[in-house]
Amino acid sequence: MRVDVVRSLALFVLAAVAEIGGAWLIWQGVREHRGVAWIGAGIAALAAYGFVATLQDDAHFGRILAAYGGIFVAGSLAWGIVVDGFEPDRYDYLGSAICLLGVAVIMFAPRTA
Structure with a gap:
């Protein structure tokens, strides 16, 4: 079970x-005028x-995508912190924690069955 959880979380992070x-690459290509190569890399x-x-073990698309949504929320805030210098407030952190709790559930x- 533990290996399954670690694998699932690793796939979500990837x-x-x-x-x-x-x-972000598409944003940079379009909004920051960095060019078509950035857009192409974003599309890839x-x-x-x-x-x-599709590599998740659970066969239910809706469940995987719903759970991934929580990872996306937390990951987007983390990306903003690391890449763009974004400074979340306590409500950003609280909302992210709630989303991650939802992922776990x-x-x-x-x-x-």
């Missing part, structure tokens, strides 16, 4: 880096995100 990074990263999401709560 998916978040690909999706958030891809969106977003495609990688779509692939990584959705993905790792014991199920009967």
Whole structure:
């Protein structure tokens, strides 16, 4: 079970880096006028995100995407801190923690069947 949890979380983190990074690259290419190469790299990263999401063990697309949403929220704030110098306030942190709690409940709560 522990290996499954670690693997699942690692895949979520990899998916978040690909999706958030891809969106950021496109943002840089368009909004910051860095060019088509940045946009192309962003598109490739977003495609990688779509692939990584399929590697989760759970076969339910809705569950995986719903749980990933919480990772995306926390990951987006972390990306902003590390890459863009964003300074979250206590409500950003609280909201992120609530989302991560939701991930734990959705993905790792014991199920009967």
